[in-house]
Amino acid sequence: MNNISKKTSSNVYKKDDYEDLSLKDAQALMVSILKDVDQLCEKHGLKYFLDAGTLLGAVRHKDFIPWDDDMDIGMLRQDYDKFLEIAKKELPEHLFLQTFKTDKYYDIYPVPCKIRYNGTILIEKAIGENDKMHNGVYIDIFPYDSLPKTKWVYKLQRTLSYEILKSLNRLRDKPEHLSFKNRITFTFYKLVTKIFSIKRREKFFKFLINWNDPNSKYMGYGVDTYWSEYVYKKEDYFDLVKLEFQGEHFYAPRNYDAILTQLYGDYMTLPKEEERVWHAKEIKKLKEV
Structure with a gap:
């Protein structure tokens, strides 16, 4: 991968240019990405919320789940679409908005948007390697849709x-x-x-x-994602609250207990070691980053 300190997705991986990045340092970069996203959303009146394992980490650890190496947030479709347009123009130079439009080589199809940190690499175990797309440390942004009437x-x-x-x-x-x-x-x-x-x-x-029915009482992951089995009550999300995460505070669903219980059951109990999912097989950064 070449030097991707600019917003580009043309990558040729040159190992000599990179050094290993610890999980802790990668997590710190993810939080810094989220802080920039949070600032953009606050500036433009957009709503986002911590999602899935990131929400669980905030509630149970006030931090990442200790072995977690990704970060998830969600947005209702209207805010998500506005965010994509704003991010094209206003994301800081060290970040890259990755969609199927901005990165023609991007091929993680169930995840329509990532924000990547330039000059870094995070290769996932479960996904075939693609050194043409931008592979930086990232956070996932998932659109959420209201449900149809029936x-x-x-x-x-x-x-x-x-x-x-x-x-x-x-x-x-x-x-x-x-x-x-x-x-x-x-x-x-x-x-x-x-x-x-x-x-x-x-x-x-x-x-x-x-x-979709915009007046539906229910919402779920967008049609451009895989996860149709997860359906939630809108009243459990809004109005949003703020939860602590690594000493910062980010938006989260109001009734996070109901959502996490639906997702994980007894979510305050740590899973067995063999059930602790680790995504990355390689995390690196350019030596000058």
Whole structure:
């Protein structure tokens, strides 16, 4: 990866230019990214909230879950769309807004937006290596959508979006040797991805988003993500509260207990060691960073 101190996604990894970065230092960079995002949101009146394991870390540890190496926040679709436009112009130079538009090599399809720290590398275990895209230390930003009026519309909406995302994901992680049955399956995946280029995918997802009821009492991860099984009451999120995280304070859902209980059950009890998920297999930074 070349020197990516500027906002670029053209990367050629030169190991001699990099040195190992500790998990603790990587976590500090993630918090610094979140502080910049928080400032942008405050400036423009946008709402975000700590999400998933990051929310759990804030409640249980007032910090990261000790072994966690990523950071998640969510935004309602209206705020998310506004944030993307603002971030293109106003993110600090040391950060990179990574979407399918800003980084043509980006291929983590269920996560439509990351903010990356330039001059760093974080390679994940479960995702095939792609040294063409920007691989910096990051935070994930997930859009949240209101739900459609009826369950069957929601099910159809999410089935359609999931099949597109699954096809993209499967092709990215395609095995070298395929059985006859898998060849047929992958032919279908190729057809889907050919039909749904980035522009067509964006238009189709917007079409699906129009099925949502803005007055719904419920919300969940956006149609451009995988996780349709997580449905929450809006009243458990808003109005947001602030929680401590590494000595800073960030926005979080009002009824975080209900959300974390739904996600993790007895969330205050630490999981067994073998259940503690570690994403990164390599974390580095440019020597001058």
